[in-house]
Amino acid sequence: MDTEKLKPAALLGQQVADSDEGGEGLAVGEIVAVIMEHRWLIAIITAVFLVLGLAWTFVSRPVYKADGLVQVEEKGGGGMAMLKDLQPLLGDNTTVAAEQEILTSRMVLGRVIEKLKLDIDVRPKTFPLIGGAVARRYKGDVPNEPLLGLSSYAWGGDLAQVDALKVPRDAFDKPLTLVAGESGSFALFDQDGDEVLKGRSGERAVSGKYEIFIARLVARPGTRFIVTKLSQEMAVMAVREKLAVKERGKKSGILEVSLSGNDIDKIVVVLDDILNTYVRQNVDQRSAEAEKTLKFLETQLPALKKEMDAAEAAYNNYRQARGSLDLNIETQSVLQSLVEVDNQIVALKQERDELRQSFTAEHPRVQAVDQRLDRLRDRRRQFDADVNKLPDTQQKVLQLARDVEVTTTLYTNLVNTSQQLKVSKAGTVGDVRIVDAAAAASEPIGMKKSAVLAVALLLGLIASLVVVWVKRSLRVVVEDPETIEAKLGLPVYATIPHSNDEVSISRRVKGKAASGELLAVAKPEDDAIESLRGLRTTIHFALMDSTHNSLLITGSSPGLGKSFISKNLSAVLAQCGQRVVIVDADLRKGHVNKEFGLRREVGVSEFVSGTASLEEIIKPTSIPNLWVVTTGQIPPNPSELLMHLRFEGLLEKLGEQFDTLIVDAPPILAVSDAAIIGRLTGATLMVARAGHHPISELEQAVKRLNHAGVQVRGFVFNDLDTNRQKYRYGYKGYVYKYSYSSKN
Numbered sequence: 104m105d106t107e108k109l110k111p112a113a114l115l116g117q118q119v120a121d122s123d124e125g126g127e128g129l130a131v132g133e134i135v136a137v138i139m140e141h142r143w144l145i146a147i148i149t150a151v152f153l154v155l156g157l158a159w160t161f162v163s164r165p166v167y168k169a170d171g172l173v174q175v176e177e178k179g180g181g182g183m184a185m186l187k188d189l190q191p192l193l194g195d196n197t198t199v200a201a202e203q204e205i206l207t208s209r210m211v212l213g214r215v216i217e218k219l220k221l222d223i224d225v226r227p228k229t230f231p232l233i234g235g236a237v238a239r240r241y242k243g244d245v246p247n248e249p250l251l252g253l254s255s256y257a258w259g260g261d262l263a264q265v266d267a268l269k270v271p272r273d274a275f276d277k278p279l280t281l282v283a284g285e286s287g288s289f290a291l292f293d294q295d296g297d298e299v300l301k302g303r304s305g306e307r308a309v310s311g312k313y314e315i316f317i318a319r320l321v322a323r324p325g326t327r328f329i330v331t332k333l334s335q336e337m338a339v340m341a342v343r344e345k346l347a348v349k350e351r352g353k354k355s356g357i358l359e360v361s362l363s364g365n366d367i368d369k370i371v372v373v374l375d376d377i378l379n380t381y382v383r384q385n386v387d388q389r390s391a392e393a394e395k396t397l398k399f400l401e402t403q404l405p406a407l408k409k410e411m412d413a414a415e416a417a418y419n420n421y422r423q424a425r426g427s428l429d430l431n432i433e434t435q436s437v438l439q440s441l442v443e444v445d446n447q448i449v450a451l452k453q454e455r456d457e458l459r460q461s462f463t464a465e466h467p468r469v470q471a472v473d474q475r476l477d478r479l480r481d482r483r484r485q486f487d488a489d490v491n492k493l494p495d496t497q498q499k500v501l502q503l504a505r506d507v508e509v510t511t512t513l514y515t516n517l518v519n520t521s522q523q524l525k526v527s528k529a530g531t532v533g534d535v536r537i538v539d540a541a542a543a544a545s546e547p548i549g550m551k552k553s554a555v556l557a558v559a560l561l562l563g564l565i566a567s568l569v570v571v572w573v574k575r576s577l578r579v580v581v582e583d584p585e586t587i588e589a590k591l592g593l594p595v596y597a598t599i600p601h602s603n604d605e606v607s608i609s610r611r612v613k614g615k616a617a618s619g620e621l622l623a624v625a626k627p628e629d630d631a632i633e634s635l636r637g638l639r640t641t642i643h644f645a646l647m648d649s650t651h652n653s654l655l656i657t658g659s660s661p662g663l664g665k666s667f668i669s670k671n672l673s674a675v676l677a678q679c680g681q682r683v684v685i686v687d688a689d690l691r692k693g694h695v696n697k698e699f700g701l702r703r704e705v706g707v708s709e710f711v712s713g714t715a716s717l718e719e720i721i722k723p724t725s726i727p728n729l730w731v732v733t734t735g736q737i738p739p740n741p742s743e744l745l746m747h748l749r750f751e752g753l754l755e756k757l758g759e760q761f762d763t764l765i766v767d768a769p770p771i772l773a774v775s776d777a778a779i780i781g782r783l784t785g786a787t788l789m790v791a792r793a794g795h796h797p798i799s800e801l802e803q804a805v806k807r808l809n810h811a812g813v814q815v816r817g818f819v820f821n822d823l824d825t826n827r828q829k830y831r832y833g834y835k836g837y838v839y840k841y842s843y844s845s846k847n
Contacts, residue, residue, distance in 0.1 A: 140824065141571045148570060149563035156559025162236045165547035169370040170361035171378050172351070172538040175202050199356060202535065203348045206360060206381050212339045212346075214384075215376045222338040223268050225281075227257030228327040234258065246323045254325045263289075263328045267307070267316040274313075275334040283322035291315060291330070345370075346377070357538065367543050374541035385535045404517055411510035418503040441486050442508045448479050449513075579797045584820040587791060590798050591805060594817040596645075596788065597638035600825040602631040605667065608698075621698045622667075623674035624726060630825065635668070635675045638819065642672075642786075645816055646763075649785030653754055653764035656819075657777040658790040659804035660770050661692075664821040665790040669767040670698055677729035681762040684721065684730040686754070688780055689769040690741035693734040699724045706735030711749045717756055732757070745779045754783050771804045781813030789815055793823045 138145065205211060216222050229235045234256055241247045241259025249258055263281060270279070279299070280292040287304040291313065302308025304320035315330075322328070333341065345364055351357045360378065364370040455472045462469050490502075550558070581587060584595040604626045611620060623632050646652055656672075658665045666689075673685040687695040688707060696703050701722055709715035710732075721730050732753075738744055757764050766784055768777040781787045787808065791801055805815050 137571060137575060138568075141567075141574070144571065145564070145567040148567035149560060152559045152563025152566065153556065156556045159559075160552045160555050162232055164235060164239070164365045166363055166365060166549055167367040167370060167543050168361055168363045168548045169367075169374045169541050169543035170359060170539075171374060171541040173202075173206075173358040173360060173378060173381070174536050174538050175199050175356045175358060176534050176536070199350050199354075199358065203350070203358065205384075206348050206358070206377070207343055207346060209335070209339050211377060211381050211384060212342050213335060214380050215373065216335070216338045216342065218380075219373060219376060220266065221342065221373070222333040222335065223265050224329075224331040224333060225263050225265050226329045227261045227263070227322075228255070228280075228329055229258070230256045246321065246326070249323070254323060255327050257322065257326050257328070260321070261323070261326055261328075262319060262321040263317060263330075264319040265315060265330060266318045267314065268330065268332050269312070269314040270332045271312040275332055276337050277331065279330045279332075281328040281330045283320060283324055283326045283328070285324050287320050289317065289320060342373070362541075363548065367545070371541050371543050378537050378541060382535055382537060389534065404514070407510065407514045407517060411507070411514045414503070414506040414510045418507050421499060421503055437486060437490060441483070441490075441505050442512070444479055444483050444486065445505075445509055446512060448476065448483070451476050451479065578794070580794050581791060581796065581798050581801065582794050584791075584818070584823075586798060587801060587818050587820065591802060591818075593805070593815060595820050596641045596817045597634050597819050598823050599634045599664075599668070599819060599821045600630045601822050602626075602629050604629055605631065620700075621670060621674055621726070623671040623678070627678075632671060632675065635672050638672060639675050639679065641817075642676075642763075645786045651754075651764075651783070651785030652758050652762065653766060653784040653786075655766045655768055655777065655781050655784040655787040655813075656790060657768040657781075657787065657808075658770045658792075659772050659796060659800050661773060663770070663790045663792040663795065665770075666693075666695055666767055668790055668819055668821060669765050670695055673729055673763075673765050674726050676763050676765075677726050680728065682728050682730075682760075683763045683765065684732060684757050684761045686732045686757065686764065686766045687734045688745065688766050688776065690734050690738055690744060690776070691769055691774070693767065693769075695731060695767055696733045699731055701731060701733060703733050704736060706733035707750070707753070708735030708738045708744060710735070710753055711744045711747050712738075713749070717753070721757075730761070742774065742776060742779065745776055751783050771807050772800070775811070778808055778811030778813055781808055781811065786816045787813050788817060788819055790819050790821050792821045795822075 227238065229238050230250070230253060237250065238247070238257055238259040238261075243260050246257075246261050247259035249256065261283075263283075274293065277294050279294070280296075282290050282292065284290065288301070289304065290301045291299050291308075293299050299313045300308050300310035300315065302315065302317070304317045307314065307316045342362075345362055347361045347363075349359055351359045360374065362370045362374040362377070364373075451472055455469065455476070458466070458469050458472060464470075584598050587593065587595055602622060605622045608620050608622060608625060622629055623635070626632065642654060646654065656665050656669045666687075669685055673683045677683045685695060686707065687693040690708060693703075699722075701724075705715050706720050710717065710720050715735075720732050720735070722733065723730055744750060754764065754766070764784075766780055768780050771777040771789075777787075789801070789804060789808075801818075808815055
């Protein structure tokens with residue numbers, strides 16, 4: 104003997120309202136529910152972004168970075184401390200900021216570009232998007248075979264070494280097309296596609312204003328190269344964009360120079376030449392400064408030597424003419440003081456001239472020097488007064504001796520300075536030196552493949568969530584039965600969960616008549632049928648106070664599942680022992696007969712038209728206590744038939760013979776049939792489907808029925824996604840799942 108045991112399974116739905124009572128917006132559970140509902144859309148969009156990320160890692164060209172270190176020293180350092188006194192003659196100290204500008208100047212970069220021929224840009228023409236990636240990954244010694252027969256593109260192993268290129272000025276910075284031929288021959292075409300010259304590799308080709316020398320050409324015949332002669336401005340700009348110079352540490356005097364590019368070997372060579380050119384120009388500049396100062400001194404030395412010789416001759420001649428005259432101790436003291444004051448005055452004048460190059464005459468430092476000069480001049484005048492008190496002979500001797508002393512001192516100092524400058528010029532090493540030569544890491548810079556994929560994954564998730572948010576924002580549909588109760592003030596008698604079994608049955612029934620294919624019969628333990636059993640009790644109380652035992656089931660629009668509710672509710676009522684008849688009053692598209700394996704003919708249409716009797720249209724089903732009245736032949740005037748007195752009489756007679764009469768009517772917003780039938784039944788229920796229509800549509804449907812004198816008792820909320828609801832929190836009604844097991 105079989106025994107049935109009822110056992111509760113898992114809770115299917117939880118709360119769908121916000122966790123805060125009366126609050127608006129999305130609770131955490133609602134967010135999770137929305138994500139789970141659109142999980143396949145999120146997965147697809149994220150997968151697309153991952154594929155794009157993989158494609159990017161495949162086609163993107165790796166970028167490498169070469170760097171080096173340069174030390175900027177103060178002038179006079181590095182073993183030249185003995186020339187420190189010559190700094191006023193050699194200019195101001197080197198500043199790091201100035202050296203940074205020199206490193207990126209046209210003076211340095213122009214020499215490098217000219218030496219390495221960086222103003223000639225030669226690139227194989229590759230197939231868009233994937234051609235460059237394929238060519239970079241080819242490691243053969245000969246040109247790669249063309250893919251898909253595209254022989255005009257380079258697919259790897261192609262080389263065109265252009266050592267010289269001359270073009271008209273109007274052709275600068277404009278791409279030329281080089282087409283390889285047989286046995287090293289080639290042709291060059293301008294931007295308009297006109298041929299400008301032909302030639303062969305290893306030979307200089309000249310035609311008009313165009314001249315080219317290709318040292319080496321390795322390519323299949325027909326392969327194209329893009330050749331561009333860059334102007335100096337564009338070439339310098341191209342190098343500057345990839346060159347970076349910054350000081351490592353504040354006031355450290357160490358410059359970090361880096362160059363980025365796609366060819367690791369090329370950027371090392373270019374950066375190394377930039378550093379060497381920069382150091383070489385610095386040495387040349389220092390040597391030129393010393394040379395310039397030395398030439399100036401050499402022009403002054405002969406005149407000063409002449410003055411010194413003249414002063415000595417005048418002094419000696421005077422002594423010979425007057426006899427041997429010696430200066431007394433007092434006069435010698437005055438002489439030494441005069442010479443010392445004159446030398447100080449000369450030194451202060453030089454210092455003032457240097458200050459005036461940077462400051463105005465009103466600057467405190469310049470005024471301080473002027474005050475010192477005034478004091479020295481006052482002392483000089485005092486000494487002149489003392490000299491005037493001496494005898495004439497002593498005065499003359501003192502004057503001549505002073506001239507000899509001053510000119511001798513000046514001449515000696517200039518000779519020493521000249522010798523020092525010669526030493527400086529011979530041993531010039533500059534103010535900068537290379538600390539680290541150019542070198543590049545074997546790994547490219549930028550994000551690694553794993554990082555790119557992680558970013559693509561993140562962007563995919565963000566994009567998919569944005570799409571879901573936009574989609575949900577545009578969907579102003581009812582997804583919660585509480586919305587109907589709150590907005591329309593009508594109760595929701597039952598919430599019918601989504602049934603995958605019903606979907607399968609619908610697919611099998613479509614296109615053929617299948618007997619017994621009814622969810623209440625095939626899967627009586629389904630959650631949707633359990634909910635209809637709960638609706639059964641509600642209908643019993645709804646019809647108690649009514650004069651008719653008939654129930655109208657309709658909806659606002661097609662595709663809501665009202666026929667599903669009608670058929671399976673009838674089966675549930677019949678299974679509990681009631682005599683139930685279901686009338687398919689959708690005389691336009693009714694299909695209740697299909698699930699019961701019945702033909703449409705001989706039904707409502709035939710009875711109303713008087714061609715069939717009541718007994719002929721009531722058709723039994725395989726379910727005990729359940730009968731069906733089909734639509735009959737589809738009439739041309741359904742509304743007129745439903746308004747006929749014979750249709751009203753049909754409902755009255757059926758109500759007398761059966762315990763419950765369920766009428767399946769067409770949607771109210773599509774046609775007015777439901778309003779006609781509703782006046783003849785005891786109660787009217789509307790079916791709403793989760794996520795299929797806005798609340799305004801339901802409101803309009805209720806108003807249309809009310810205007811026709813039909814009072815809607817409540818709603819049946821159909822096709823609720825319980826898998827989504829289980830992530831929600833705050834739902835004020837619970838949907839339970841029950842399963843049955845049989846044991847002997």
